[in-house]
Amino acid sequence: MKQSITLGKVTKFMGLGFLSTFKDLFTGKLDKDDFKIFLRKVIVPIASILLFIGIWHLGAKALYNIEADFRINKALEEQGQVAADEMAACIAAGEVSCQPNTLPSPGKVWASFQSLLKDHALISADKAAFIEKTAALNETRVAKGQDPIVYTGRPSFVDQIFRSLKTVFAGFFLALLIAVPLGIFIGLSPTLKSAFNWFIQIFKPVSPVVWYLLVFMIVKTLLIDSSEDSSFTISFISVGLCSMWATLVNTAMGVSSVDKDYINVAKVLKLGNFQKVFKVVLPSSLPLIFTGLKITLSVAWMVLIAIELLAQSPGLGLFVWEEFQNGANDSNAKIIVAMFVIGIIGFLLDRLMLSIQNWVSFEKTDAI
Amino acid sequence: MAYLELKNIYKTYGTDENATEVLSNINLEIEEGEFVAIVGFTGSGKTTLVNLINGLLEPTKGEVLFKGKPVVGTSHERGVIFQNYSLLPWLTVGQNVFMAVKEAFPKKTKNELNAIVADYVDMVGLTPAINKRPKELSGGMRQRVSVARALSMKPEMIIMDEPLGALDALTRGTLQDEILNIWGKDKRTALLITNDVDEGIYMADRIIPLRPGPNATLGPEFKIDIERPRDKTEMNDNPNYKKTRNAIIEYLMDIGEERKSQASEEFVLPDVTPKDFVNQFK
Numbered sequence: 001m002k003q004s005i006t007l008g009k010v011t012k013f014m015g016l017g018f019l020s021t022f023k024d025l026f027t028g029k030l031d032k033d034d035f036k037i038f039l040r041k042v043i044v045p046i047a048s049i050l051l052f053i054g055i056w057h058l059g060a061k062a063l064y065n066i067e068a069d070f071r072i073n074k075a076l077e078e079q080g081q082v083a084a085d086e087m088a089a090c091i092a093a094g095e096v097s098c099q100p101n102t103l104p105s106p107g108k109v110w111a112s113f114q115s116l117l118k119d120h121a122l123i124s125a126d127k128a129a130f131i132e133k134t135a136a137l138n139e140t141r142v143a144k145g146q147d148p149i150v151y152t153g154r155p156s157f158v159d160q161i162f163r164s165l166k167t168v169f170a171g172f173f174l175a176l177l178i179a180v181p182l183g184i185f186i187g188l189s190p191t192l193k194s195a196f197n198w199f200i201q202i203f204k205p206v207s208p209v210v211w212y213l214l215v216f217m218i219v220k221t222l223l224i225d226s227s228e229d230s231s232f233t234i235s236f237i238s239v240g241l242c243s244m245w246a247t248l249v250n251t252a253m254g255v256s257s258v259d260k261d262y263i264n265v266a267k268v269l270k271l272g273n274f275q276k277v278f279k280v281v282l283p284s285s286l287p288l289i290f291t292g293l294k295i296t297l298s299v300a301w302m303v304l305i306a307i308e309l310l311a312q313s314p315g316l317g318l319f320v321w322e323e324f325q326n327g328a329n330d331s332n333a334k335i336i337v338a339m340f341v342i343g344i345i346g347f348l349l350d351r352l353m354l355s356i357q358n359w360v361s362f363e364k365t366d367a368i
Numbered sequence: 369m370a371y372l373e374l375k376n377i378y379k380t381y382g383t384d385e386n387a388t389e390v391l392s393n394i395n396l397e398i399e400e401g402e403f404v405a406i407v408g409f410t411g412s413g414k415t416t417l418v419n420l421i422n423g424l425l426e427p428t429k430g431e432v433l434f435k436g437k438p439v440v441g442t443s444h445e446r447g448v449i450f451q452n453y454s455l456l457p458w459l460t461v462g463q464n465v466f467m468a469v470k471e472a473f474p475k476k477t478k479n480e481l482n483a484i485v486a487d488y489v490d491m492v493g494l495t496p497a498i499n500k501r502p503k504e505l506s507g508g509m510r511q512r513v514s515v516a517r518a519l520s521m522k523p524e525m526i527i528m529d530e531p532l533g534a535l536d537a538l539t540r541g542t543l544q545d546e547i548l549n550i551w552g553k554d555k556r557t558a559l560l561i562t563n564d565v566d567e568g569i570y571m572a573d574r575i576i577p578l579r580p581g582p583n584a585t586l587g588p589e590f591k592i593d594i595e596r597p598r599d600k601t602e603m604n605d606n607p608n609y610k611k612t613r614n615a616i617i618e619y620l621m622d623i624g625e626e627r628k629s630q631a632s633e634e635f636v637l638p639d640v641t642p643k644d645f646v647n648q649f650k
Contacts, residue, residue: 261454264424267441268448269471269521279467283458361458 053106060105067100096329104333109340112333120156127151155314161341164308164315167232168300168349171239175296179244180289183251187285188277193252204245208303212238212310231313238307243300250292254285290357297353301346316342370397370433371557372421372525377430379416390416392583394430396576401555405568406586407616408578409624414561415451417578418529421559422448434525444472447523451530453510455502455517462498465489465517472521488520489513492546508539512546519550525557533563541600544571552596565616569609570598575616579623587623590616 068091076084090098104112130151138148155163186193215238223230258281266276308317320338323331377394380387390413398404408414419425420432423442432439434446442448455464465485473481489498492512502510511531518526528547532540548571551558562568568575569592577587593608603609 261450261452262456264450265454265456267424268422269468270442270444271467271471275471280456283456286458 057106060103063102064100064105067102071098071100099329101327101332104330104336108330108333109336112330113337115330116157116334116337120158123153123156123159126153157319157337160315160319161345163232163313164304164317165345167236167239167308167313167315168297168304170232170236171243171300171304172297174237174240175244175247175300176293178240179247179292179296180251183248183289183292184255184277184282186248187252187255188281193256200245200248204249206242208238208242208306209310211242212307214238215241216311231311235304235307235311235313235315238311239300239304242303242307243296246295246299247289247292250288250295251285254288254292255281258284286361287357290353290361294350294353294357297349298346301342301349305342371400371402371435372396372398372559373431373433373436374421375431375433377420377427377432379413379420379425380428388582389428390582390584391420391427393585396586398557398559400557402574403551403558403560403572405560405562405572405575406578407562407565407568407575407620408584409580409620410563412578412580413582413584414563414578415529417584418448418527418559418561422446422527444521445524447518447521447526449511449514449518449526449528449531451533453502453507453514455510455513457502460499460501461489461494461505461513462486464502464513465520468517469520484520488516491519491550492516506539508535508543511535511543515543515547515550523556525559526551528558528560530561530563532567540567547571548597565613565620569594569613569616570600570603575612577616577619577623587619 071091072084072087075087087098091100130153134149141148182196186196212234215234219230219234219237223233262280262284266280271279304315305317305320307313308315309321312318316338320335323334323338374394374396377391378389379391380389382388394417396404406414406417416425420427421439423439423446434443456467459467462485465488466481469481469484469488473484476484486495486498489495492515494509494512494516497505497509502513505513511534515531531547532543535543544567560568560571565575573592575590575592577590579585579587590612592612594603594606
């Protein structure tokens with residue numbers, strides 16, 4: 001019997017079950033019992049979001065007032081009444097030169113978000129124009145064996161998001177390629193386990209910053225002849241090394257703690273070693289391996305910001321740092337925009353892993 | 369020479385001071401085509417005995433001989449039906465059986481293997497569920513898959529470790545009949561480990577009680593002289609059945625009594641008097 005794929009199944013599978021309740025509201029399928037669930041799953045989250053924005057707004061306003069009062073008083077003490085009045089008028093008029101620098105309100109953050117998108121549209125147009133302009137020239141350059149001219153303008157916010165995602169996924173796959181096979185070997189062999197145990201215990205708690213420095217030392221020397229920018233290489237390797245530990249430990253644990261019944265089955269059926277690992281040990285440890293990979297991906301995304309900042313790799317981390325250094329009028333708002341973008345992408349990555357996990361593993365995991 | 373022979377088997381777990389001898393001086397002979405049941409209390413070392421015979425464990429002392437050769441490791445000649453089914457949860461019914469068949473007959477083509485799988489799944493009546501995973505099946509159905517998996521390898525001897533222990537009485541009955549049917553078809557040698565005397569009497573040619581461990585040994589054997597095929601309702605009126613059943617139960621009860629009287633440790637109950645809550649609040 002073929003099972004039909006419905007919106008409900010897909011959303012539940014991806015841990016986004018609340019979406020289907022939302023759909024039921026508009027299609028009128030909601031009855032009295034469902035209404036309670038609807039309240040809990042849709043109304044309550046929306047209410048809490050609104051409450052959060054409200055508190056944020058009030059808090060930002062209070063902070064704004066503290067900062068404004070401080071500026072007016074300072075002007076009064078240092079330059080007298082006239083200067084204080086000028087300052088008050090300046091702040092009230094919302095002029096750029098005298099804006100209090102504090103936690104931005106939700107409205108400002110939203111405005112910054114839109115300005116970042118506008119900025120992206122501008123830069124994209126610029127880039128497209130550049131590519132068009134240089135197309136003919138590049139063709140002749142390539143024909144002559146020279147490097148084509150590439151766009152070296154400032155990256156937009158969206159470009160930086162994609163750069164960060166690229167770094168995280170490169171790091172994640174590096175972690176996967178190292179940690180899963182190594183974890184399997186460690187889990188299978190007690191000898192290897194004792195050989196690697198000190199290594200894991202010592203390097204697991206090392207901070208992302210130190211990993212970055214370590215990778216920097218090595219990569220810098222290895223790429224000493226290369227004139228290319230090594231910031232991407234350094235940052236993705238650091239992200240991978242920082243985040244691989246959860247997968248390594250979970251894989252080793254999963255592999256070494258396979259249910260004894262399954263091992264007995266493998267013995268009674270006389271499976272070869274290769275068969276035993278791929279048909280019995282790995283499938284039964286998949287749930288744990290995926291738990292590890294999920295943690296790895298979220299750790300990778302978390303340490304990315306710090307590492308991009310250090311490595312000067314033009315992603316979200318560098319964006320946050322540059323905005324902070326920049327100190328422009330809307331810098332704080334842009335930092336908060338980046339914060340939300342980072343958070344939302346982190347959430348989506350987690351759901352992505354959950355979907356893959358439910359896809360390949362025999363135990364279904366519910367979203368948290 | 370017996371088909372399966374256990375000679376002076378001892379099995380000890382742990383070493384030195386921590387050592388516990390689970391089985392001592394086990395001697396057993398099973399002839400080809402025979403159906404033998406070993407009946408014992410829980411925790412008497414039944415599973416250890418099974419694992420010695422199927423090759424998952426090695427005896428500390430003594431020898432297990434199968435067709436005159438010592439047992440080293442597991443073998444496809446001895447099929448095992450485990451107590452807890454031990455199906456791989458990520459494979460479907462068909463895949464679970466297929467895995468066994470493929471190992472047992474590595475030279476056959478995929479189509480031949482699939483035909484064998486279909487045969488055995490059909491034999492246990494699970495063809496409609498062949499693409500389901502163990503999680504979607506009831507306990508009885510899971511045990512059937514386990515039976516199909518063990519038999520599909522065409523073992524010469526079937527070893528069953530409390531195969532029906534976790535099932536309800538009705539499912540138990542039908543599965544007993546199914547196993548007997550299959551056994552009767554090509555008269556393979558069978559060893560059944562159980563804690564149910566009636567099950568043993570209904571199914572086996574001989575019943576051997578296992579005296580409880582530690583230091584478990586086999587008791588005297590009881591022959592079951594009831595013609596096959598046996599009928600459960602008729603059997604109740606069979607004088608032979610009653611006699612054997614009473615003898616075995618008496619024997620097992622005696623062991624139980626013995627074990628109790630051996631327990632010299634006396635438990636002193638603490639001297640507690642309930643607090644007088646009612647008067648306290650007056």
